[in-house]
Amino acid sequence: MVVKLNFRTDFTRLLKKENKINHTIKVVTKSEVIECSGAVLCQHSDILLQLVAKDNELFLDNYTHVQDCLLVLHGAEVALNMDNILDLMKFSVQFGINEIYLQCLDWIENNFSEENVLEMYKICNSVSKFA
Numbered sequence: 001m002v003v004k005l006n007f008r009t010d011f012t013r014l015l016k017k018e019n020k021i022n023h024t025i026k027v028v029t030k031s032e033v034i035e036c037s038g039a040v041l042c043q044h045s046d047i048l049l050q051l052v053a054k055d056n057e058l059f060l061d062n063y064t065h066v067q068d069c070l071l072v073l074h075g076a077e078v079a080l081n082m083d084n085i086l087d088l089m090k091f092s093v094q095f096g097i098n099e100i101y102l103q104c105l106d107w108i109e110n111n112f113s114e115e116n117v118l119e120m121y122k123i124c125n126s127v128s129k130f131a
Helices: 038-043 046-056 068-074 085-096 099-109 114-130
Strands: 003-005 022-026 032-035 057-059 078-080
Touching: 003 057, 022 038, 032 038, 038 046, 038 068, 046 057, 046 068, 046 099, 057 078, 068 078, 068 085, 078 099, 085 099
Parallel strands: 022 057
Antiparallel strands: 003 078, 022 032
């Protein structure tokens, strides 16, 4: 069963004059540089707002699936799976995005089984150390 992470982005809010973050942000990872909307990034997190207001670069080199995290913030659906769940949870904890975190917890609850109990434990333990 494929579960998609849905995240609502209010693009009309981004167009208002009081939105001061309207530049492109370069998200730097281990292997690539991804250009993103600073307005979209800061809409979802006060922490991201503080980071992108100061600089045009955001270093996220501790994530393997950073594209999934950024796609969600930009309004795309991302299929949750054992490969990306840890990065999405760490991202949501690091930047205080509860909506993503809660959807990830729902996914873990719905996909928990005897076969993956050890892997789920490692995921939850890694996130708790990260927080």
